[in-house]
Amino acid sequence: MNGKKSSSRDRKGLSRTHILWALLAVFALSPAISANLQPSRYEGGRVKDEADIEARNTSAFALILGEIRANVSDLLFVKTELYLHSGVAYMPHLDYGEMAQTGEIEHRPAPTEDREPGTEFDFERHFREHQEEVGIVDHDDHDDEHAPTIIPPARQDFRGFIGELHRRVKPWRDPALAHIHTDGRELLPWYRLMTLSDPHHIRAYMIGAWWLKAQRSETQRKEAMRFLDEGVRNNPTAFQLYLMRGYMHNEDGNIELARDEFALAARHAAEQRPSQGPQHRDWTDYMEDDARGAVRMHVLLERELRNIERAIELSREYRAAMGEAVGFLNRIERDLEAMLEEE
Amino acid sequence: MSAESRARIPPASTAITLLGKGVGIEIFRRKEFYVLLFLMCIYAVGVIIAGAVGIEDAATFFFLLNLGLTFAYLSGHLLALLTAARQVPKELEHRTLYPLLAKPVTRQTYILGKWIATTAAGIATLFLLALLSFVPWLVFPEATELSGLLFLQMIVLGCLSIALVAALGLLLSLVVPPGVSLTVIALFFLFWNQAKAFLLAWYGDGPAAGFLGWVLQYIPDFSKLNLVTRYTDGVGPLGASEFLGLAVYGGLITALALLLTGVLFERRQL
Numbered sequence: 001m002n003g004k005k006s007s008s009r010d011r012k013g014l015s016r017t018h019i020l021w022a023l024l025a026v027f028a029l030s031p032a033i034s035a036n037l038q039p040s041r042y043e044g045g046r047v048k049d050e051a052d053i054e055a056r057n058t059s060a061f062a063l064i065l066g067e068i069r070a071n072v073s074d075l076l077f078v079k080t081e082l083y084l085h086s087g088v089a090y091m092p093h094l095d096y097g098e099m100a101q102t103g104e105i106e107h108r109p110a111p112t113e114d115r116e117p118g119t120e121f122d123f124e125r126h127f128r129e130h131q132e133e134v135g136i137v138d139h140d141d142h143d144d145e146h147a148p149t150i151i152p153p154a155r156q157d158f159r160g161f162i163g164e165l166h167r168r169v170k171p172w173r174d175p176a177l178a179h180i181h182t183d184g185r186e187l188l189p190w191y192r193l194m195t196l197s198d199p200h201h202i203r204a205y206m207i208g209a210w211w212l213k214a215q216r217s218e219t220q221r222k223e224a225m226r227f228l229d230e231g232v233r234n235n236p237t238a239f240q241l242y243l244m245r246g247y248m249h250n251e252d253g254n255i256e257l258a259r260d261e262f263a264l265a266a267r268h269a270a271e272q273r274p275s276q277g278p279q280h281r282d283w284t285d286y287m288e289d290d291a292r293g294a295v296r297m298h299v300l301l302e303r304e305l306r307n308i309e310r311a312i313e314l315s316r317e318y319r320a321a322m323g324e325a326v327g328f329l330n331r332i333e334r335d336l337e338a339m340l341e342e343e
Numbered sequence: 344m345s346a347e348s349r350a351r352i353p354p355a356s357t358a359i360t361l362l363g364k365g366v367g368i369e370i371f372r373r374k375e376f377y378v379l380l381f382l383m384c385i386y387a388v389g390v391i392i393a394g395a396v397g398i399e400d401a402a403t404f405f406f407l408l409n410l411g412l413t414f415a416y417l418s419g420h421l422l423a424l425l426t427a428a429r430q431v432p433k434e435l436e437h438r439t440l441y442p443l444l445a446k447p448v449t450r451q452t453y454i455l456g457k458w459i460a461t462t463a464a465g466i467a468t469l470f471l472l473a474l475l476s477f478v479p480w481l482v483f484p485e486a487t488e489l490s491g492l493l494f495l496q497m498i499v500l501g502c503l504s505i506a507l508v509a510a511l512g513l514l515l516s517l518v519v520p521p522g523v524s525l526t527v528i529a530l531f532f533l534f535w536n537q538a539k540a541f542l543l544a545w546y547g548d549g550p551a552a553g554f555l556g557w558v559l560q561y562i563p564d565f566s567k568l569n570l571v572t573r574y575t576d577g578v579g580p581l582g583a584s585e586f587l588g589l590a591v592y593g594g595l596i597t598a599l600a601l602l603l604t605g606v607l608f609e610r611r612q613l
Contacts, residue, residue, distance in 0.1 A: 023598055026595060027599055031561065034560050034592050037588050042573065192544075196537055
């Protein structure tokens with residue numbers, strides 16, 4: 001009887017041990033599958049839809065909840081903008097208080113709007129604007145910029161003493177004076193955190209890479225390229241990141257690599273650009289400018305590599321795909337045809 | 344053991360039911376559940392007021408729904424974890440475990456009963472609060488672009504996630520004090536996904552990056568089982584294979600944690 005009982009216990013114990021070992025074995029191999037299970041990684045969705053964001057921000061709940069609605073990466077972004085302006089809150093590139101009042105997701109600059117379709121695209125100006133937008137400037141003081149501040153100056157403030165107190169206790173600078181950019185080196189960890197918090201925060205990749213690159217050391221440039229590579233891995237269709245990689249290769253004199261990056265940027269941009277261009281709710285002026293920059297650089301680098309026929313072919317393709325948005329290609333194409341004839 | 348005495352041993356299901364009742368009574372005596380319910384009611388009242396003022400668009404509706412579902416999801420997990428982490432330590436401290444185990448209840452049955460009860464409590468909380476989170480629908484019935492299948496997937500994986508939290512809560516409570524186990528699991532529940540991304544990005548280019556990536560997968564990633572944002576984001580349901588993979592992932596770690604808890608508890612000197 002006792003023998004039977006103990007053998008039954010052994011069998012039980014053995015079977016439980018077997019189950020445990022079997023589960024452990026399966027668990028040991030599980031990363032092969034679990035690494036590929038990423039239900040939270042998907043393209044699109046209401047969270048990222050700018051029209052939906054604007055709709056949410058205009059609701060009464062936006063005012064009640066304030067910054068709680070924003071995700072960590074967006075909050076960090078707002079904080080970095082404040083830091084770059086020495087704590088002075090200028091009218092927004094991205095500001096949740098403003099978003100809640102106006103419903104606008106992004107500060108849209110005027111420069112591209114006053115450009116007639118088909119007229120020459122001022123690449124230098126675009127480039128400078130873009131650098132300034134991301135906080136990269138060669139000079140600290142912007143004589144030509146008088147961005148309005150969130151806290152209004154005394155002449156526009158109806159609050160009298162309260163307004164004066166507000167200006168005294170918060171970082172503030174008269175908008176009539178040129179605004180000052182502080183060094184963004186200390187913000188680099190913030191951009192790192194932003195992209196860790198939201199690997200699809202394309203702008204954080206762009207700005208973080210710019211600041212890294214701006215340190216002008218070889219190590220930092222490599223780090224900037226690695227940061228962009230990571231951004232591309234997480235956002236394979238973000239044409240702005242290819243564009244930035246292209247600029248960096250171009251500066252390094254790697255023309256062929258740069259050409260390839262600009263080609264990818266231009267292809268993705270042409271695919272993504274809606275026919276209405278910046279009039280479409282999902283296509284901002286910055287995206288429009290970046291798309292034009294990618295197209296222009298792709299064609300110009302083909303010319304630089306003496307692939308004149310290919311450059312002409314590309315120019316025609318881009319004009320067919322993007323219409324008047326790339327009207328500047330007309331002149332480039334004429335120059336290219338002239339070069340071809342000379343050859 | 345004689346046939347007579349064996350006949351007097353109640354089946355395991357009876358012991359589990361009784362243990363479950365005990366856990367249920369304890370939950371109702373404590374205040375956590377009421378606090379969670381109260382907070383959820385504040386949410387519901389807030390939504391009704393917002394409805395009276397007017398939810399103007401679908402985007403606001405989905406935002407509110409996400410807020411409510413996220414809170415329900417977190418509440419279910421929190422309750423399961425709070426309950427699971429203190430079961431064994433509390434019974435040891437109050438010495439109520441000894442008379443219980445003196446009865447014909449095996450240690451495995453005890454652990455299983457506690458796990459089932461805490462999981463059921465978490466799931467019940469999730470269900471109840473998830474129902475309340477649909478209050479925005481009463482005031483904005485126009486929003487119909489939600490996937491029923493994805494909702495089902497979200498609930499199933501949410502229940503699995505609660506079962507996993509409960510099993511890990513019981514397991515850790517055997518080796519560390521309840522406060523520590525609560526904190527550790529809560530931190531992993533909330534931040535492991537980001538921490539893992541940070542570690543991988545930090546060491547992403549290193550020679551052993553692949554190995555590190557593999558090893559990190561062994562730590563349970565609760566974010567894989569959370570489909571709330573996917574649901575309110577209007578993204579389609581998961582494919583059958585992905586859903587099955589996630590269910591197996593959650594089930595496997597839960598079973599392993601439960602078995603280890605059983606083994607540890609059986610070997611423990613009481």
